[in-house]
Amino acid sequence: GLRVLEALAASGLRSIRFAREVPGLGAIVACDRSAAAVTAMARNVAINGVGGLVTPHLGDARMLMYQSKADRAPFDVIDLDPYGSPSPFLDAAVQAVSEGGLLCVTCTDMGVMAGNSPETCYSKYGAVSLKGKFCHEMALRIVLHSLDLRANCYQRFVVPLLSLSADFYIRVFVRVFTGQAKVKASASKQALVFHCVGCGSHHLQRLGRATTHGSSLKFGAASGPPVGPTCEFCHHRHQLGGPVWAEPLHDPEFVGGVLGALERSPGRFTTEPRLRGVLSVISEELGDVPLYYTLDGLSSTIRSNTPSLLQLRSALLHAGFRVSLSHACKNAVKTDAPPAVLWDIMRCWAKLHPVKLERLPDTSPAARILSVEPTLQASFALRDDANPSSRKRGLKRFPENPEAFWGPKARAKAG
Ligand SMILES: [Zn+2]
Known part of the structure; x- marks a missing residue:
C-alpha cells in the first residue's frame, strides 16, 4: 500500500478521511509539532477506528x-x-x-x-x-x-x-x-x-x-x-x-480520469456539482497559453462598454485564434492571439460602440490605443463554437461563497 504523510495534520481530520475513504493506502503518518494537537489526534484516530492505518507523530x-x-x-x-x-x-x-x-x-x-x-x-x-x-x-x-x-x-x-x-x-x-x-x-x-x-x-x-x-x-x-x-x-x-x-x-489525461471517476460514482461527493464544473472548465483551458486577459479589463482600458463573452470569443475565433476560459477567474479571456490582435479587436468594438474621449488626457491608455487605426477587420457575429461546452451544459463553474463570513479564520494559537 501507499505511504502517506500529512505534514501539518492539526486535528488529524484529513488523515482520518484518507484512511476511511481512499482505498489502497498502506500507512498514514499524521504529523504535528503541537503536543496538544497530537493528543487530540490520537483520540480522534481511536474514535474513528483507523488506528491500524493512521500513526500520529509529534515533531x-x-x-x-x-x-x-x-x-x-x-x-x-x-x-x-x-x-x-x-x-x-x-x-x-x-x-x-x-x-x-x-x-x-x-x-x-x-x-x-x-x-x-x-x-x-x-x-x-x-x-x-x-x-x-x-x-x-x-x-x-x-x-x-x-x-x-x-x-x-x-x-x-x-x-x-x-x-x-x-x-x-x-x-x-x-x-x-x-x-x-x-x-x-x-x-x-x-x-x-x-x-x-x-x-x-x-x-x-x-x-x-x-x-x-x-x-x-x-x-x-x-x-x-x-x-x-x-x-x-x-x-x-x-x-x-x-x-x-x-x-x-x-495533465489533461489526469483531469479526464478524475472527471470519469466522478461520472462512475454519482452522488458520492456532496461537492460533486462544483467538482464537475471546475474540472470541466480546467479541461477546456488552453494548456499552452500562460495567463489571461479579462473581458472587463480590456473594455475598461479603452473606456468602452463591455462586449459579451460570446462576442469577444467569436471575434477571436473569426480572426483565426484559439480562446478559452480559466477556472481561476470568471471573466478570463485566455487566448493565443497576441496583444496587438486583442487591441485591434477592441478598436473595432469601439468603432461600433463609440467611446467619449474628450475628457481623457492624450496620454491615457484609452486615447493612445484608440488613436491607432485597426489593421484587422474584427467580426463580432456569434459563432456556435464560441460557447464553451461547460457553459452550454449549465455546469456550476464559479459558485458564490456559501454563507456570510465564510473563508479562513484567524490563525490558531500555539499550544
Ligand atoms: Zn500598455
Missing part, C-alpha cells in the same frame, strides 16, 4: 521528512496544507517523496502571491508576484516554479497533474521525478513576465532556450527582451514579475 515535519530520506523510506504522497505559506517545508518535501510520488501543496497566503507584497513573495517562493488581472493563475505558476527549482537542487523535477485556484487559497498536485538530463530542461520551462501598468498587455520571457538537434535537446541562454522600454500600445512602463512556471498547469 517538526521537516525533520521527519529529512529522516525518511536518510532511512530510504520515502513517502508516496505528501500533503502540505499549512496555515499561510508552505515555503519552509518545500525543500524537505521535494526530497522525501518517492520516485514519481505525489506532492499536494496548499498556499493560503494569497495576498503575498497575488501581488500585494511582491518582495515577500520573492523571499518565500523565489519569484516576484504582480497585481495583474491574471494574478490568481500567476500564483499557481509561482508555487510551481518554486517547487521545480527546489527539486532541481537534488536532480529532480516536477510534473503538474492539477493546479487549482479556489476562493481564498490555491492547491497544486505535482509528481516528482529524478533525472539529471531532464533537469537541464527546467530553465526553459520558467519565464519572466512583463506587464504594462497602463493597458495590462503582458509578454513572457523564457529563462532558457531548448532546441532540438536530431533526437537530442540542446540548451542555451534565451534572447530578449520581448518588449521595449515602454508599451507599444499605450506607451506606459512595464513591471517585471516572475520567474513563473510557463508550462501547462494540468
Whole structure:
C-alpha cells in the first residue's frame, strides 16, 4: 500500500478521511509539532477506528521528512496544507517523496502571491508576484516554479497533474521525478513576465532556450527582451514579475480520469456539482497559453462598454485564434492571439460602440490605443463554437461563497 504523510495534520481530520475513504493506502503518518494537537489526534484516530492505518507523530515535519530520506523510506504522497505559506517545508518535501510520488501543496497566503507584497513573495517562493488581472493563475505558476527549482537542487523535477485556484487559497498536485538530463530542461520551462501598468498587455520571457538537434535537446541562454522600454500600445512602463512556471498547469489525461471517476460514482461527493464544473472548465483551458486577459479589463482600458463573452470569443475565433476560459477567474479571456490582435479587436468594438474621449488626457491608455487605426477587420457575429461546452451544459463553474463570513479564520494559537 501507499505511504502517506500529512505534514501539518492539526486535528488529524484529513488523515482520518484518507484512511476511511481512499482505498489502497498502506500507512498514514499524521504529523504535528503541537503536543496538544497530537493528543487530540490520537483520540480522534481511536474514535474513528483507523488506528491500524493512521500513526500520529509529534515533531517538526521537516525533520521527519529529512529522516525518511536518510532511512530510504520515502513517502508516496505528501500533503502540505499549512496555515499561510508552505515555503519552509518545500525543500524537505521535494526530497522525501518517492520516485514519481505525489506532492499536494496548499498556499493560503494569497495576498503575498497575488501581488500585494511582491518582495515577500520573492523571499518565500523565489519569484516576484504582480497585481495583474491574471494574478490568481500567476500564483499557481509561482508555487510551481518554486517547487521545480527546489527539486532541481537534488536532480529532480516536477510534473503538474492539477493546479487549482479556489476562493481564498490555491492547491497544486505535482509528481516528482529524478533525472539529471531532464533537469537541464527546467530553465526553459520558467519565464519572466512583463506587464504594462497602463493597458495590462503582458509578454513572457523564457529563462532558457531548448532546441532540438536530431533526437537530442540542446540548451542555451534565451534572447530578449520581448518588449521595449515602454508599451507599444499605450506607451506606459512595464513591471517585471516572475520567474513563473510557463508550462501547462494540468495533465489533461489526469483531469479526464478524475472527471470519469466522478461520472462512475454519482452522488458520492456532496461537492460533486462544483467538482464537475471546475474540472470541466480546467479541461477546456488552453494548456499552452500562460495567463489571461479579462473581458472587463480590456473594455475598461479603452473606456468602452463591455462586449459579451460570446462576442469577444467569436471575434477571436473569426480572426483565426484559439480562446478559452480559466477556472481561476470568471471573466478570463485566455487566448493565443497576441496583444496587438486583442487591441485591434477592441478598436473595432469601439468603432461600433463609440467611446467619449474628450475628457481623457492624450496620454491615457484609452486615447493612445484608440488613436491607432485597426489593421484587422474584427467580426463580432456569434459563432456556435464560441460557447464553451461547460457553459452550454449549465455546469456550476464559479459558485458564490456559501454563507456570510465564510473563508479562513484567524490563525490558531500555539499550544
Ligand atoms: Zn500598455
